[in-house]
Amino acid sequence: xxxxxxxxxxxxxxxxxxxxxxxxxxxxxxxxxxxxxxxxxxxxxxxxxxxxxxxxxxxxxxxxxxxxxxxxxxxxxxxxxxxxxxxxxxxxxxxxxxxxxxxxxxxxxxxxx
Amino acid sequence: xxxxxxxxxxxxxxxxxxxxxxxxxxxxxxxxxxxxxxxxxxxxxxxxxxxxxxxxxxxxxxxxxxxxxxxxxxxxxxxxxxxxxxxxxxxxxxxxxxxxxxxxxxxxxxxx
Numbered sequence: 001x002x003x004x005x006x007x008x009x010x011x012x013x014x015x016x017x018x019x020x021x022x023x024x025x026x027x028x029x030x031x032x033x034x035x036x037x038x039x040x041x042x043x044x045x046x047x048x049x050x051x052x053x054x055x056x057x058x059x060x061x062x063x064x065x066x067x068x069x070x071x072x073x074x075x076x077x078x079x080x081x082x083x084x085x086x087x088x089x090x091x092x093x094x095x096x097x098x099x100x101x102x103x104x105x106x107x108x109x110x111x112x113x
Numbered sequence: 114x115x116x117x118x119x120x121x122x123x124x125x126x127x128x129x130x131x132x133x134x135x136x137x138x139x140x141x142x143x144x145x146x147x148x149x150x151x152x153x154x155x156x157x158x159x160x161x162x163x164x165x166x167x168x169x170x171x172x173x174x175x176x177x178x179x180x181x182x183x184x185x186x187x188x189x190x191x192x193x194x195x196x197x198x199x200x201x202x203x204x205x206x207x208x209x210x211x212x213x214x215x216x217x218x219x220x221x222x223x224x225x
Binding site: 032034036041042043044045046049089093100101102103104105106 | 146153216
């Protein structure tokens with residue numbers, strides 16, 4: 001099974017509403033949790049990340065929260081806009097020795113104008 | 114896409130031919146990575162390299178080969194042994210030990 005589980009797989013919201021995407025990881029030693037946004041036909045873009053020594057990080061309309069006890073981290077987008085429509089991926093280093101990311105399966109966010 | 118370039122954007126090959134995908138970065142990053150993405154799916158790690166002249170297999174290395182002769186370059190060869198080579202290929206790089214990975218624009222390979 002997947003080591004990084006991401007939910008939901010699709011999410012449709014009205015413009016101006018909030019969107020929340022959640023990822024669950026399995027390795028308690030994980031210490032870095034990035035979120036990527038991928039637009040159609042393009043490479044993923046790092047939009048926000050969090051390290052295990054903090055519980056929340058904000059950057060304008062986006063925020064990431066981390067719950068180490070429950071082993072999950074979430075992406076929060078407030079005041080959504082049509083240009084937020086994309087596929088969002090979480091990632092987890094999993095094996096910090098190899099320093100490579102394992103990605104979630106992605107969430108397709110559609111913001112309805 | 115930062116300072117990572119991948120070429121070409123689209124590539125077409127006949128079955129049985131080897132093909133090499135280019136990845137160059139001018140970010141002075143130590144590590145470089147190759148991922149494969151199939152339609153509607155996440156990214157899977159093919160190979161990665163943390164230092165020149167050294168690289169490690171990822172989760173789906175069979176049918177692929179790489180080289181890292183220069184810090185800024187990490188070409189990927191898709192060999193005829195790869196059963197299902199048609200996919201979107203993404204190259205990334207990062208500094209170490211911080212693993213903030215930045216991606217190139219990708220190469221879409223179609224093999225018929």
